[in-house]
Amino acid sequence: MAKGYQLSREKDGTIRLSGQISLPQVPLFLKEMERIFREENQASFKIDLTDLEGVDSAGALALAQLEETGKAILKGMTEEVRRVFELIDRDTIHQPPLHEAEQRTPLFESVGALCIKMAYDFVTLMTFAGELIISLPYCLFHPRSLRWNDIFRNMKRTGVDALPIVGLLSLLIGLIMAFMSSLQLKQLGANIYVASLVGIAIIKELGPMMTAIIVAGRSGSAFAAEIGTMIVNEEVDALTTMGFHPIRFLAIPKIIATAIVVPLLTLYAMMFGILGGLIVGIIGLDITLTTYLRESLRVVDVWDVTTSLIKAFTFALLIAGVGCHRGFQVSGGAEAVGEATTSAVVTSIFLIIVADAAYAVILHYIG
Amino acid sequence: MEEAIIVENLTAAYGDNVILTDVSFRVLRGEIFAIAGGSGCGKSTLLKYLIGLYRPEVGRVIVEGVDIAQADDDTINAHRRKFGVLFQSGGLIGSMTLAENIALPLKETLHLPSPFLTYLVRAKLGMVNLAGYENHYPAELSGGMKKRAGLARAIALDPAILFFDEPTAGLDPVTSREIYELISIINRGMKTTMVIVTHDLDLIFRLAHEVILLDGEKKGIIARGKPEELKSFTRDRRVQAFFQRDTR
Numbered sequence: 290m291a292k293g294y295q296l297s298r299e300k301d302g303t304i305r306l307s308g309q310i311s312l313p314q315v316p317l318f319l320k321e322m323e324r325i326f327r328e329e330n331q332a333s334f335k336i337d338l339t340d341l342e343g344v345d346s347a348g349a350l351a352l353a354q355l356e357e358t359g360k361a362i363l364k365g366m367t368e369e370v371r372r373v374f375e376l377i378d379r380d381t382i383h384q385p386p387l388h389e390a391e392q393r394t395p396l397f398e399s400v401g402a403l404c405i406k407m408a409y410d411f412v413t414l415m416t417f418a419g420e421l422i423i424s425l426p427y428c429l430f431h432p433r434s435l436r437w438n439d440i441f442r443n444m445k446r447t448g449v450d451a452l453p454i455v456g457l458l459s460l461l462i463g464l465i466m467a468f469m470s471s472l473q474l475k476q477l478g479a480n481i482y483v484a485s486l487v488g489i490a491i492i493k494e495l496g497p498m499m500t501a502i503i504v505a506g507r508s509g510s511a512f513a514a515e516i517g518t519m520i521v522n523e524e525v526d527a528l529t530t531m532g533f534h535p536i537r538f539l540a541i542p543k544i545i546a547t548a549i550v551v552p553l554l555t556l557y558a559m560m561f562g563i564l565g566g567l568i569v570g571i572i573g574l575d576i577t578l579t580t581y582l583r584e585s586l587r588v589v590d591v592w593d594v595t596t597s598l599i600k601a602f603t604f605a606l607l608i609a610g611v612g613c614h615r616g617f618q619v620s621g622g623a624e625a626v627g628e629a630t631t632s633a634v635v636t637s638i639f640l641i642i643v644a645d646a647a648y649a650v651i652l653h654y655i656g
Numbered sequence: 657m658e659e660a661i662i663v664e665n666l667t668a669a670y671g672d673n674v675i676l677t678d679v680s681f682r683v684l685r686g687e688i689f690a691i692a693g694g695s696g697c698g699k700s701t702l703l704k705y706l707i708g709l710y711r712p713e714v715g716r717v718i719v720e721g722v723d724i725a726q727a728d729d730d731t732i733n734a735h736r737r738k739f740g741v742l743f744q745s746g747g748l749i750g751s752m753t754l755a756e757n758i759a760l761p762l763k764e765t766l767h768l769p770s771p772f773l774t775y776l777v778r779a780k781l782g783m784v785n786l787a788g789y790e791n792h793y794p795a796e797l798s799g800g801m802k803k804r805a806g807l808a809r810a811i812a813l814d815p816a817i818l819f820f821d822e823p824t825a826g827l828d829p830v831t832s833r834e835i836y837e838l839i840s841i842i843n844r845g846m847k848t849t850m851v852i853v854t855h856d857l858d859l860i861f862r863l864a865h866e867v868i869l870l871d872g873e874k875k876g877i878i879a880r881g882k883p884e885e886l887k888s889f890t891r892d893r894r895v896q897a898f899f900q901r902d903t904r
Contacts (some may be wrong), residue, residue, distance in 0.1 A: 312766065312813060312814045313766065315768065315772070316766055316767055319768075319769060319772060345846060346779070346780075346783070346811070346814050347776060347814050350772075350776050350779050351772065353779075354771075354772060372844070373845055376841060376842070376845040376846070377779050378779075378782045378783070380782075381778070381779075381781070381782030381788075382778040382779050382782055384788045386788050386789070386790050387788040387789060387792070388789075388791040389791065390753075391791070621793075621795040622750035622794065622795050623751075624750045
């Protein structure tokens with residue numbers, strides 16, 4: 290880096306500076322001064338600035354800091370240099386911060402804070418659920434208050450746009466399950482049970498669960514981001530001041546749309562999952578199409594499909610509810626929107642699994 | 657006086673949508689140059705060409721000796737360090753404290769000793785009357801404070817040119833005057849060239865040495881000169897309508 294200043298010494302030890310000291314030269318200048326201070330053990334050094342043609346604010350600050358250490362005494366400041374010095378208010382530099390810098394929190398305190406946050410989260414989630422429970426019947430009895438265009442738009446975004454990914458992933462899961470299970474069942478001569486295994490797994494568990502996880506990742510996060518950004522841009526405040534109920538206006542259309550499309554997507558996922566198993570059965574295990582389908586239908590009945598669709602409906606309410614709730618919790622800026630989006634996905638997936646476990650127990654006892 | 661910026665026959669467009677045609681002007685080193693005009697006349701678009709966010713396809717933009725159209729990406733990136741930009745909303749990074757925001761360009765370009773970096777950051781905050789706010793996050797600040805913090809970051813590298821996009825938009829008169837004062841102090845103290853995109857007449861008359869007025873219909877400059885001259889001597893109705901508004 291070009292050296293814009295020159296440093297020379299006079300007989301009496303005075304340091305004479307000439308040229309220009311600007312930001313790019315400051316690191317070198319500070320290093321050079323530190324070396325002089327270290328090597329020559331003097332109480333203080335006079336720095337003559339008479340020949341210094343100019344400084345920028347960083348150069349002036351470097352000189353000011355040296356002066357404050359008590360090691361340097363500045364003299365002969367030209368008008369040019371003084372003008373820049375006048376920009377610096379030294380009192381403000383030493384003013385203590387109004388906020389302390391964030392400290393690393395001790396472990397126990399962090400755990401405690403996390404517990405309080407989780408409890409608070411639970412309370413706000415329940416409050417939000419309560420508001421939804423009040424708002425949903427209102428909308429059902431006042432259908433004109435619903436924004437049908439928004440519902441259709443959300444159905445397209447959540448349902449139709451998700452068809453390729455849901456179809457592909459379900460097909461692959463069906464393929465993988467059939468292939469992996471066939472490796473074991475082949476040894477026992479029980480190839481035909483591949484169809485039963487895939488059928489039960491896809492229809493009872495993986496179909497609803499996989500669809501819900503994909504929808505949580507695609508749409509739950511999008512709901513949180515959309516509402517969160519609207520909060521940051523004061524759009525939600527604008528809606529409130531115009532007399533709209535933000536939950537009815539923003540959350541209800543999303544929840545209704547998701548509740549309609551997720552069970553349909555689940556049915557679609559089930560079909561593709563079974564198709565995946567069927568491909569392995571026909572190509573790899575020499576099972577005929579009719580045998581495979583007959584075996585699948587033997588182990589799965591309408592009750593299984595119905596309960597899975599009820600599960601999917603519950604998952605849909607959880608995904609859309611959590612996504613909207615996290616969106617409404619945003620305060621601050623872009624970072625808070627990002628946090629809400631992540632939290633929407635994580636919370637949704639957690640609640641989906643909890644709900645699935647609850648359903649497993651309930652359905653076991655119902656029969 | 658040497659020119660800091662030269663714009664020659666610039667045509668600014670978004671695809672087929674032409675915003676400005678045949679725009680030419682020069683900004684002298686150390687002067688405060690205002691780009692004025694009504695909403696949608698292309699002021700902010702022009703600014704984006706000046707700071708190298710858009711490359712001119714027709715015409716030339718030369719900033720501090722570098723032809724923006726000809727220079728490669730690395731040259732433009734290195735060149736951008738010579739200028740600071742104050743964006744309309746401050747452009748502060750929300751996940752960083754003010755101190756971290758201001759230190760960001762300094763850490764990226766130089767290896768300054770840590771105590772000096774802290775000293776410099778505090779001094780910059782002091783310059784914009786935000787002493788003590790180093791540990792605050794942008795979300796904790798008012799609109800005016802965000803702009804001042806944005807200005808502190810813009811001057812962190814002691815740039816040769818400072819660009820301002822509507823520095824007083826959305827601010828109350830008292831806060832606006834604080835911004836005028838800061839712009840004026842920095843211009844006088846450091847002789848920084850300043851280009852201000854604005855429709856704030858008070859700012860233009862108080863600070864600008866030279867002004868150009870853009871017009872959306874003509875898609876170009878309809879007046880140029882010193883603000884007082886434009887206010888007093890123009891015969892063009894559009895220019896009169898702009899400059900003779902009551903600013904009391």
